[in-house]
């Protein structure tokens with residue numbers, strides 16, 4: 001079903017008007033306006049969403065976020081924008097320093113004493129983490145049998161393949177890209193900053209009670225609207241302990257899709273561990289009355305802001321992970337919590353310092369000095385405290401030194 005352009009709202013009826021809207025949004029965010037090819041993709045996505053709203057009415061925010069990030073050929077992760085690294089929109093730990101992957105490699109080797117020497121990396125981004133891990137394992141003569149990657153973005157999959165062929169062509173047969181989760185997996189599953197990219201619902205406390213966020217449209221652009229409904233009331237009841245003190249205007253996110261994602265993943269893990277590394281909190285802290293703005297964040301050319309409807313399909317949209325929810329999901333899926341700690345603690349306990357003297361310029365994509373790389377990964381005001389590591393295991397008797405001094409294993 002498609003609609004005549006004349007029936008679409010003014011802002012996306014023709015490309016010139018849409019370009020003006022993008023320019024207006026860029027000015028408000030104080031970022032450079034998108035180039036014409038990127039604007040054209042954003043225009044097509046805007047028309048697709050406007051058409052959906054025209055036929056079906058307001059779109060739940062999670063569906064909007066899904067379209068903005070993953071709409072085939074048009075979404076942020078599905079189209080060809082640069083995304084990761086200094087020239088992209090955001091940097092992740094592997095882009096900051098090879099020491100991240102080298103340290104994770106040591107943890108994998110430790111895990112492989114008690115499970116199959118295999119890795120399944122979810123959402124491998126530029127492929128940097130995979131290359132750093134494989135290079136370290138090659139040096140230690142502890143290569144995995146197979147390094148699987150499950151990546152939803154066709155564009156990033158190509159980047160990963162290119163990077164592997166450039167950096168470690170001799171290991172190209174070790175890496176296998178999958179289209180779906182493998183059955184009965186035994187080994188280590190790794191997901192760095194993937195859970196936070198899974199779409200969320202928006203919630204707002206109002207006079208009428210808790211409301212759910214929907215995306216509607218006016219002639220001027222997409223618009224966020226909140227309404228009380230079964231979902232928001234049900235959520236409020238189930239989370240009465242955390243939302244009792246929320247004032248009017250309190251914003252939060254809920255992510256049932258992350259629970260489903262983890263459930264689906266754990267159903268395919270027969271034996272081994274799952275390491276989830278991400279921005280996030282335990283539930284009580286995530287929904288604390290002292291965090292009234294929620295945690296939704298958008299990234300465009302290294303600028304962090306909270307306007308998810310702007311620059312459609314051209315910016316990353318993320319929100320903090322509720323680690324309590326993930327730990328509970330694990331317990332409901334016959335898995336156990338191996339450990340939960342901060343990135344700083346995990347990397348330090350796993351021996352990151354041993355790699356300081358080894359960092360080679362050729363391995364570093366960032367322009368930071370080694371001391372700055374270490375600081376960014378470990379300092380509390382950088383990634384050290386805000387990123388957490390949750391280890392889950394199934395039928396696994398081993399341990400990881402990253403979780404050796406557990407201060408936070410109560411999730």
Ligand SMILES: C[S@@+](CC[C@H](N)C(=O)[O-])C[C@H]1O[C@@H](n2cnc3c(N)ncnc32)[C@H](O)[C@@H]1O
Pocket residue numbers: 077084092093094095122123124125126129150151152153156191192193194197198261
């Ligand atoms: C923020 S990037 C992180 C990339 C990389 N792990 C890193 O640390 O640099 C998110 C990645 O997850 C991928 N992704 C998002 N949802 C996914 C899913 N359900 N399954 C697999 N990959 C996913 C994206 O395409 C992208 O590669």
